[in-house]
Amino acid sequence: MMSEQGSGEQLSRRDELKGAGLKVTLPRMKILDLLEKSNQIHMSAEDVYRQLLEMGEDIGLATVYRVLTQFEGAGLVKRHHFDTGHSVFELERGDHHDHLLCIKCGRVEEFIDEMIEKHQKSIAKQRGFTITDHSLVIYGICKQCR
Amino acid sequence: MMSEQGSGEQLSRRDELKGAGLKVTLPRMKILDLLEKSNQIHMSAEDVYRQLLEMGEDIGLATVYRVLTQFEGAGLVKRHHFDTGHSVFELERGDHHDHLLCIKCGRVEEFIDEMIEKHQKSIAKQRGFTITDHSLVIYGICKQCR
DNA sequence: AACTAAATGAAAAGTAATCTCATCCTTACC
């Protein structure tokens, strides 16, 4: 009963990869696994690399970058360009949301505001822009850092 | 009458630098000058460097980066991290605005939506965040690229 | 004009990310 959970997850992860047209390899499984299980939702390539090392997995940094980029292309993860100088990735969970980022502690909170989304669409429409994506990040000091 | 305009501008630029607590040097004047006169509002360090070269000004790339960063610190320019892999700068014009970016031709349009601004403030307040800044970029295909 | 401290330019160094290529592993097929 407990043991079935593990293999069940394993199977669905396998399917996610296959569904994305990607070979099921050990590095890809481990990275997907980490993204799903880590308590950190938003991770840089370096974060992923380090955490895998700590878990005893010997996966090259080049592979981490490569796989994350492939996952992005396959729609499994979303890449963010916060003003930190490096890319941050998070598992695609079907929803869209925007971010609040604490410039003191790095904490990231998520939010969605339908009114903002609506206004964005109307602005794009007004100007003849076809939206492909958008990014809204609010920078500030979080409650615990105040 | 025509000739006074030039020295008038020169004087105000001088004051902008002094007001920012920066020495009035040739490179700083030239860079500020370019930012004010270029028909390109949003420029990378490389853009600034190249345009200065084309104008016959011999200013090092390191100086361009250094000066733009100082200008940012002094509040004379704003730095943007669009999803392009490099920083983009624009003269601070007292207003705040957000951006639409064409992923085909690189065109950048500006907009401001009070309702969006208002909603952002309320979201931050709800969560105990003190906003220091925010960035909203809508990516898409512009009218002429469709 | 001379002095002092800050600013500059060229080259070196740093950083995030990508590329190359020999080796390894998955998958498709028998």
Add this chain to the structure above:
DNA sequence: GGTAAGGATGAGATTACTTTTCATTTAGTT
């Protein structure tokens, strides 16, 4: 289950952007 073929991997080289170092120059002051 075994095998062949091509994609995937890892180490290190490489790139693009940016910052740093340090000798020299320049701006602001007396």
